[in-house]
Amino acid sequence: MELKSQNQYPYTKNIDGDYRFVTDKGIEYIAYFNRVPVESCVVYNFVFGKSTTKRCGMDPKVRNTILNIISDFWEDYDEVILFVCDSSDGRSESRMRLFHYWYKILNIDKDVVKIDFSVDEIRAAILAKKDNCLLELAQKEIQELFVLMQGE
Amino acid sequence: MKKKIKTKEEAKAFFQKIIDDKNAMIDCIENGGDMKTLIKNRGIEIAKPIPVH
Numbered sequence: 001m002e003l004k005s006q007n008q009y010p011y012t013k014n015i016d017g018d019y020r021f022v023t024d025k026g027i028e029y030i031a032y033f034n035r036v037p038v039e040s041c042v043v044y045n046f047v048f049g050k051s052t053t054k055r056c057g058m059d060p061k062v063r064n065t066i067l068n069i070i071s072d073f074w075e076d077y078d079e080v081i082l083f084v085c086d087s088s089d090g091r092s093e094s095r096m097r098l099f100h101y102w103y104k105i106l107n108i109d110k111d112v113v114k115i116d117f118s119v120d121e122i123r124a125a126i127l128a129k130k131d132n133c134l135l136e137l138a139q140k141e142i143q144e145l146f147v148l149m150q151g152e
Numbered sequence: 153m154k155k156k157i158k159t160k161e162e163a164k165a166f167f168q169k170i171i172d173d174k175n176a177m178i179d180c181i182e183n184g185g186d187m188k189t190l191i192k193n194r195g196i197e198i199a200k201p202i203p204v205h
Contacts, residue, residue, distance in 0.1 A: 086171045
């Protein structure tokens, strides 16, 4: 994938399921893909965090590395990735914009699909390769949950 | 196969659990906590990547 050649940090992927990298400022980032069974399909929730609560400023190499981790995950496992936005701090809108931005970069080869879902305060999106045979099922099952949440 | 979610409350709880697990893991990373214990206690399953040798 084109992303591989971009400016990024080297990362390790470890047997416990964590992906790790350290920035030029010495901040460690750790990422996981949590297995989430829906009904008959399984999706993977992407989680990442940094080893400090301080704001670290914009670092494009962090974004590139995170996107490469997602791309790497798809090389190991052709699975559907789920993003669910936390709205408790009023930043769900900006998180969804970030996911959309990531999607546009990941979709550089036009082979990635993003499907958005929202109801009330809950917003989510799934990302998958276009040829993923589970994409349709995952979309159907997630959509059914959002329909349920729309009910009285 | 997972038990079918049939109610609005169950559907909301499904997504809230995903958010709560994610936030707990982010807190754990930020505070240098014991991720293995957190994952075990919350019943989180992590995808195991294929290591590069």
